[in-house]
Amino acid sequence: MAVDLPKRAYSGSVRKITIGQGDKSFVVGGETAFPFYTFEGEMPHEPRFGLEVLDYEPEDWAPHLLEVYGDVVKDPGAWAKKCVEFGADMVQVYLQGTDPNDKNLGADHAVEVVGKVVEAVDVPVSVWGTANNDKDVEVLRAVAEKFTGKRLCIGPVEEGDHKQLGAACLAYKHVAIASSPIDINLAKQLNVLLGNLGVTNENLLIDPTVGGLGYGLEYSYSVIERARTAALTQQDERLQFPMYCNLGKEVWKTKEAKLPDGEMNLGEARPRGILMEATTASTLLAAGADILIMRHPEALKLARQMMREMLAD
Numbered sequence: 001m002a003v004d005l006p007k008r009a010y011s012g013s014v015r016k017i018t019i020g021q022g023d024k025s026f027v028v029g030g031e032t033a034f035p036f037y038t039f040e041g042e043m044p045h046e047p048r049f050g051l052e053v054l055d056y057e058p059e060d061w062a063p064h065l066l067e068v069y070g071d072v073v074k075d076p077g078a079w080a081k082k083c084v085e086f087g088a089d090m091v092q093v094y095l096q097g098t099d100p101n102d103k104n105l106g107a108d109h110a111v112e113v114v115g116k117v118v119e120a121v122d123v124p125v126s127v128w129g130t131a132n133n134d135k136d137v138e139v140l141r142a143v144a145e146k147f148t149g150k151r152l153c154i155g156p157v158e159e160g161d162h163k164q165l166g167a168a169c170l171a172y173k174h175v176a177i178a179s180s181p182i183d184i185n186l187a188k189q190l191n192v193l194l195g196n197l198g199v200t201n202e203n204l205l206i207d208p209t210v211g212g213l214g215y216g217l218e219y220s221y222s223v224i225e226r227a228r229t230a231a232l233t234q235q236d237e238r239l240q241f242p243m244y245c246n247l248g249k250e251v252w253k254t255k256e257a258k259l260p261d262g263e264m265n266l267g268e269a270r271p272r273g274i275l276m277e278a279t280t281a282s283t284l285l286a287a288g289a290d291i292l293i294m295r296h297p298e299a300l301k302l303a304r305q306m307m308r309e310m311l312a313d
Contacts, residue, residue, distance in 0.1 A: 007040050012235040014228070015201055016045070017242050019090065019175065019291070020124025021151045026089060028290040029242040034228065035288045036310045047285055047307060049300050050090040050126065050293045051083035052248050055105070055113040056097045062258045064270040065296055076113045077120035086297035087304070090124040090153075093117050094249065098139045099130035107142035114143050118150060126153035126177070126293070128246065133160040144168040155179055155207055155244070159190055166197045177244050179207035182219050184226045184239070191238040201237075205244040205291070212251035213280045220245075224287040245284045248295035251277040278302035285310075 016030040026048055033041025057073050058066060072078040080091045095110050097103040110127075118125055127143055129136035140154055141164060155177025157165045162178075169176040176199050180186040187206055194204060208227065210220040224243055230236040251257055257273040259266060266272055277299035281292050285307055294300045 005039055010041055010232040012232045012240060014231055014242060014290075015240050017175065017202060017205060019048070019151075019153065022122060024123045025151075026124070031228075031288075032232070034232065035286055038311070043311065045290075046311060047290050047292065048089040049087070049281075049304055050092050050291065051086060051088040051297065051300065052092045052094050052128075052293055052295050053079045053083065053117060054097075055093065055095050055110065056103065062252060062269065062273055064273060065252060065257075068297060075116070077116035080117040080120045080125075083297075084121050084123055087300060088123065088297075090126060090291070091117060091121055092126040092128055092246070092293045094128045095130065095139060098135055100132055100135055102130075104135075107139045110139045110143055111146045114147065114152075118147060118152075124151070124153065126155070126244075128155055128293075131156055131158065131179075133158060137161050137164040140165055141168045144172040144174055147174075148172040151175060153177055153205065153244070155205075155246075157190075157194070159186070159193065162190060162193050163197060166194045166199050169203060170198050170200075175203045175205060177205045177207045178241075179209060182209045182211075182216070182223050184223050184230070187223070187227060188230075188236070188238045191241065195238070201241070204241050206239070206241045207244045207246060210245045210247050210250060210280075210284060212247065212254055212257075213276045213283070214256065215250065215254060217280060217283055221283060221287040224284065224289065228288040242290035243284075243288055244291045244293075245281075245289040246293045247280050247284060248277065248293055251280050252295050274299045274302070278306075282306050 014029040014031040030044040072082045097105040153175045156179030157176045227239045231240040281303035
């Protein structure tokens with residue numbers, strides 16, 4: 001006997017945003033129902049996965065994460081190519097070395113590193129700063145200007161630097177990643193501010209800020225879910241944007257991902273870290289993530305497999 005599932009019609013939808021340019025560009029968003037509720041609406045564009053490249057050779061990564069990439073971590077361009085070989089839809093350049101509390105490298109360094117990555121790959125590229133507003137304005141604005149028209153995704157664009165970075169994205173034709181600290185009201189407020197500045201709806205992504213498994217993931221889930229509910233059921237135009245989730249660095253900075261085999265009765269280190277990242281990604285997919293930036297290619301593969309199985313059902 002067939003069972004007729006109750007269905008709900010939604011009055012709102014998520015905007016479609018084009019990421020990158022050229023043959024390897026892709027579209028995210030467009031959902032007219034909750035994630036994977038394809039019996040109620042459309043999910044026309046599957047979520048996309050990126051891998052992360054640092055601007056200098058990592059010094060504190062877990063050994064079993066570093067060994068996946070080998071010597072390419074010494075060269076951002078070669079590293080980016082390896083990410084694409086591993087199946088990444090896009091590459092994120094994390095400018096960790098520009099952090100005043102790290103190596104405090106300058107804008108010239110950032111422009112050089114981003115240039116190597118843009119030259120090396122034909123997939124979309126995002127550029128991630130340090131969340132130090134003053135330094136990000138200096139560095140990310142220089143990157144935006146140098147690569148005018150390349151349609152980079154640039155973040156984090158926060159309330160404290162939204163005027164400068166929003167204007168840079170607008171002037172140099174890039175996509176702004178609006179970042180707020182796990183709060184739906186602050187996310188909406190920032191989107192309003194960027195809209196007032198002139199950043200168009202076709203050039204905006206939401207970064208809700210995410211935590212890794214065991215480190216605030218449930219709060220991230222709740223904020224994404226509430227934003228998607230407002231977008232679909234309340235037609236809240238300032239929350240109808242795709243979600244950009246920068247999860248890799250949050251997972252791999254935890255002690256559980258770095259502890260060696262057998263510590264704290266946590267078993268083998270390698271599968272532990274991979275499963276922590278894949279579980280975090282899968283959870284965020286269920287909440288409504290559209291772009292997920294990860295670090296371990298096997299975790300990416302597991303999350304993508306789960307996503308496609310869900311879409312096939």
